[in-house]
Amino acid sequence: MANKVIVEININGDPVELLCEPRQSLLEVLRDVLELTGSKEGCLTGDCGACTVVIDGRPVCSCLMLGVEAAGKNVATVEGLASGMSLHVLQQKFLEHASLQCGICTPGVLMSAKALLDRNPNPTEAEIRYALAGNLCRCTGYDKIVRAVTDAAAALAGRTHPAHGTVPSETASGMAGEMLAKGEAK
Amino acid sequence: MAASSSNGFRVIGTRPIRHDGVDKVTGRAKYGADYAFPGMLHGKVLRSPHPHANIKSIKIDKALALPGVKAIVTSADLPALPDKMEAAGEQAINLNHLSMNILARGKALYDGHPIAAVAATSPHIADEALRLIEVEYELLPPVMTVEDAMKPGATILLPSLRNKEDGPDKETNVAAHLQFKRGDVAEGFKQADYVIEREFKTAMVHQGYIEPHNAVGIYNADGHATIYCSTQGSFVVRALSAAVLGIAEGKIKVVPAEIGGGFGGKTTIYLEPLSVLLSQKTGHPVKLTMTRAEVLRATGPTSGSTIRCKMGATKDGKLVAAQCWLAYEAGAFPGSPVGAGAMTIVAPYNIPNILVDAYDVVVNRPKTAAYRAPGASNAAMASETVLDELAEKCGIDPLEMRLMNGSEEGTPQTVGPPFKRIGFKETVEAIKNSPHYKSKLTGANRGRGVASGFWFNVGLQSSATVNIHTDGTVSVVIGSVDIGGTRAAQAMIAAEVLGVDINDVRPTIADTDSIGHTDVTGGSRTCFATGWAVYEAAQDCVRQLKERAAKLWEKKPDEVVFENGMLSPAQPGGELKPMSIKQIASRLARTGGPIVGRATVNARGVGPAFATVCVDVEVDPDTGKTQILRATIAQDAGKAIHPSYVEGQMQGGMAQGLGWGLNEEYFYDDRGILRNTGLLDYRMPTCLDLPAIETAIVEVPTPGHPLGIRGVGEVSIVPPPAALANAIYHAVGVRMTELPMSPPRLLKAILKKRAAGEAQAAAAD
Amino acid sequence: MHAINYEAPKSLDEAVKLLAAHGEKARPLSGGTDLLIQLRAGTRRPEFVVDIKQIPELTRISFSLQHGLRLGAAAPCISIHENSDMRKYYPGLTEAAHLIGSLQIQSRATVGGNLCNGSPAADTTPALIALGAQARVIGPKGERTVPVDGFCLAPGRTVLQPGELLVEFHIPAPERHSSDAYLRFIPRNEMDIAVVGVGAALSLDVSDDRVVEARIGLGAVGPTPIFAAEASKSLIGKTLDAAAIENAARLAIAVATPIDDMRGTAEFRRHVVGVLTRRTLAKAAERAREANQR
DSSP: OOOOEEEEEEETTEEEEEEEOTTSBHHHIIIIISOOTTSOOSOSSSSSOTTEEEETTEEEEGGGSBGGGGTTOEEEOGGGTSBTTBOOHHHHHHHHTTOOSSOSSHHHHHHHHHHHHHHOSSOOHHHHHHHTTTSOOSSSTTHHHHHHHHHHHHHHTTOOOOOTTOOOSOOOTTHHHHHTTTSOOO | OOTTOSSSOSSTTSOOOOTTHHHHHHTOSOBGGGOOOTTOEEEEEEEOSSSSEEEEEEEOHHHHHSTTEEEEEOGGGSOOOOSSEEEETTEEEEHHHHHHHHSOOSEEOSTTOEEEEEEESSHHHHHHHHTTOEEEEEEOOOOOSHHHHHSTTOOOSOTTOOOTTTOTTOOOSEEEEEEEEESOHHHHHHHOSEEEEEEEEEOOBOOOOSSOOEEEEEEOTTSOEEEEEOOSOHHHHHHHHHHHHTOOGGGEEEEEOBOSOOTTTTSSOSSHHHHHHHHHHHSSOEEEEOOHHHHHHHSOOBOOEEEEEEEEEOTTSOEEEEEEEEEEEEESSSOOTHHHHHHHTTTTBOOSEEEEEEEEEEOSSOOOOOOSSTTHHHHHHHHHHHHHHHHHHHTOOHHHHHHHHBOOTTOOOSSSSOOOSOOHHHHHHHHHTSHHHHSOOOSTTEEEEEEEEEEOOOOEEEEEEEEEOTTSOEEEEESSOOSSSHHHHHHHHHHHHHTOOGGGEEEEEOOTTSSOOOOOSOTTOIIIIIHHHHHHHHHHHHHHHHHHHHHHHTSOGGGEEEETTEEEESSOOSSOOOEEHHHHHTTTGGGTSOEEEEEEEEEOSOOOEEEEEEEEEEEETTTTEEEEEEEEEEEEOSSOSSHHHHHHHHHHHHHHHHHHHHTOOOOBOTTSOBSOOSTTTSOOOOTTTOOOEEEEEEOOOOTTSTTOOOOOSSGGGSSHHHHHHHHHHHHHSOOOOEESOOHHHHHHHHHHHHHHHHHHHHHHO | OOOOEEEOOSSHHHHHHHHHHHGGGEEEESSOTTHHHHHHHTSOOOSEEEEOTTSHHHHOEEEETTTEEEEETTOBHHHHHTOHHHHHHOHHHHHHHHHSSOHHHHTTOBHHHHHHTTOTTOSHHHHHHHTTOEEEEEETTEEEEEEGGGTEEETTEESOOTTOEEEEEEEOOOOTTEEEEEEEEOSSSSSOOOSEEEEEEEEEOTTSOBEEEEEEEEESSSSSOEEOHHHHHHHTTSBOOHHHHHHHHHHHHHHOOOOOBTTBOHHHHHHHHHHHHHHHHHHHHHHHHHHTTO
16 A cells, blocks of 8 residues: 655754655664665564653654654654754763663664753652663673663763763662562552 | 783783774774675575474465566575484584584574575565465474483484483483583581582573574685675585585685674574575575574574582582583484583583583474583582572571682582683672671671672684884784674784884684684683784794894894884994884885784693672562672683783673573573574663662682783673572572573462462461 | 454544444454454454544543543553552552553553453453443444443443444542452463452441441352452451451352363462452552541
8 A cells, every 4th residue: 555654853963854654664764765774673562762852852662663653742862962063961971881781782772861851850760760761781791781871971961070981989779679679660 | 021020011901992983883893793885685584383294395475576686595405414423514413414503404403594595686575475475385393302302201302312321222311411420429418517419490491692693605606605694603604515515615704894792602603605506506695694593493592491500518518429410402403512511501510520411302392502501501500509508507607618619729520621721709708808808798588699600701713913113003903803803802802012102903704715714702712812813913923023123134033122112222322213113114025014913723731711690689589580690700811911801801791691590591481492583582681670770790810811911701690590589598598490580480489489388387376 | 454444433422323224244343452362363344443542432541539430441551550549539440550561551441441342350350340330332323331330241241232332430539438349360570360369348437337338249160250248248347357257258259150261270379369358458458548538
């Protein structure tokens, strides 16, 4: 059925007019129509978060949204995170803390982290872990990701932060466990 | 350079930013699914909905008639291959089994077994076409467990399968029985004051890489094919695809894309030959990607297993005997890692009397593939929890028990020569001295557990070239794909040898036409073996640099010294000024042309890896849910090239092991259908399920390696399930013998213990 | 996925007309977090997908102490959690909405979609049942109100007829000494579907001692979410002591008809119904006592 429709979306600050099939997800529209392949497909069920983009300030799994639904919305993808030659502080901290191994989850994690810091510039470790719970990473055990986001928040706030290459000395060991010790999430 | 010194390095041991980092944080890095070509078609695979069935017929007419469908292939489009072990590239493999796993031939052997593949102008059309293919099945009883498969009279999966023990006439599901022995276990157990024997069951689990498998195949009219895919081994993909397709290996080029995780699961082929076959049929590039359900149903998880483990100790804690029986699910075709399980199960300990029997058993589940220290986590779950019980019986601290009995240089291995210098006890000491183990754990229903693990690591073949460019910068070309910091580590090795800045080295991963044979990024071998090749290739550059300087200075090469990136005359003084690589680089044309260092290795003397972990948990005794409060891992890295990525391997393996221990499992229903085909119900740990993972890198250099490197990729996954089981015991007093220790299982054990306690109290009243 | 047509009506009238015109061939699209998965899996194959998020009534959350809550069926879960009235007056429903999936999912998923999907494990449904929520439905034959505890008929099946649309929920304003709570059991700390979910709403008398009104909803322990009527009734007029709670837990277990599946065994689920009923009642009571101060 050739029923393509024209959709206008603001992507990373630029208005974009595109043609897509209603059945194409926003993720397909980004990757296959616009060739923005930074957003990744990991599960197509909203369980892994690799396709996370930020829509009007909120993190969303682009695999669980039709492209046509994004009409008129502001969609931010990992491709728009850096400005020109300067990386976003989250990107910089991910590099410094070696927070990625294979890198497939990284775009989604960065976008979730950005949505978090934009709303809550000074998150606790528990808040960071909660905000990233929808982004599965199978390589890192999350430790270095959490450190990078913590450090990025500190850098954004202009607080002193560990120099490149060092690891924050205080480890908030057991935060996840302590917080949820009775199986009563949140 | 002092080869085994941990000091005196300039680059090694620092934490530079990885060279592929910017591409990966900006979304620019190209993974397999990110490739697109003009005219590209999209492929989808039809899979069996039955775990065991004869395929009576496949009708494709209706599907072919759907507008946009360009081709459909079945096993009839693949050459028949011999049903015996044959060389395919570097490995010996049963090519018939390999081919049958790409497309079922006559029989479907697991839920998800590929039946046919479609190429169409859009993935949606290809998907719709699958619904129009008509397959007639004759259902057979599914054989889902090793127990059922090993029973006399069991339904047979592969009519041609035989094992040595049962002879050439007996149909069987047991592909192999291996036995390893030392001393006399019967005598050994006689010396024991305490003997513990338990039976364990571990569930089939998946590597869980976030990136599904993918491949783009382009078959050219000249008979040459190119495959773009995310793989751990481009040369393996080339060799195996060539064998399955009946194409000469040299006519296939594999271009390794960035890879979104593998953990062993991307060391074989699934979609790659289909992409070429469909391209050959259509004349277009064809891309196939798997859905998550396809990944879980039909790629290679690791074996579920049944293990019996009996160990004996004297009352002062000396281990005297161990007897183990292991049966591993191979999946639909032979080849479980049960041999590795058998050889690792008691490897950390010096036990005079051992007897280990191991069975490789086919069942109606997907063919297993490698998963991080394949087979060893299952085995360690058994031996490391039995050891914990023995330590308790003996009244000895579990770490002391490990130190007392720990393998060291000269200890016999289960198979092969005695260990050379190893760092097992150092990992135990590191945990013993860790802030974690020294801290006091308080609170109800909380417990601490420790466990250790061993993994062989492998060496194998690698190739590397190192180019000195005219501006003095250096490029390093390797064939090992970068799955988590390889580029950075290899560039650091070259920078160290050549005395140049790490930012002046550019690492590149070449396709199969552009570099010599290089085995998989797997087996914890990349830093060890490819690192060795890069080290030698850089040394080759040094040798040539000295020759060039000698030419300029009208001296002999051995009259030139190279140190810290500077060439200087061996005899100081005179008018000859030392030259940096940058200075000589611009004069290469005048001294004989470009400098390319090259090296290949078939790396021997691989250093085995050990890890010890400590885990604190709190168990909710009303629901059986376990929270991990704190986790620490100590691991011997030999020499940590880039400590951040070494820690990353330790933390990542630990996280996978913890997931394996608590909630991950393949859940088949009684019809043999996989029920949890998504990441909602295949429950890998989220960010909120894990604490910070503390690390202690131990450095006991591997003898013989120029840098002392020991592979770090795998052993971290071995101890965590057992450590969790031990921690749970110390929290709530129940010994878990089944993985995963999910809330329903743990609650059942807690309630059983409670009921037994109440019954006992009632009897005492 | 099969080819679909997408419609995004701007008004309720328009939506009702579209849905009526296409009947069984149409499916309303709310957050899409279940529907898109079903479309891909081929378990639902509507020709028309009618996006209802552009209809103002459907995404509205309005509360007053006089009129209670009107919660649009297509309001994203995150907007519930961010609404201070919701957090204050319906903390149980709010936490249920905030437990669904990840933040990414909560940005899209809706309470109406959660109910219309018809899953027995829907997190917000037991919370709605506990609050005695009424669902306002509009269709070709006009408007009707359905109590949430009678909305689901079987897994994936609800009372909605072809062409009908769930518009909003109505929940009365809470009394002074009342509140609610929702707890669920999952193996991980996030992202899972409820293995057991229990919602409870309690009204206490002025002494904060005796139970005036109680409603308990159960999730994931039967083919539909369950209103545990006997357990609820057992509490009314009683002092909320350990014996009363234990008795209610026992009665809640009695109405649970769970199955064995990959998320848990029937035996486990029955046990956990008891555990969570106790915990949820205690939490709701604690909140009801605190609510006295508001």
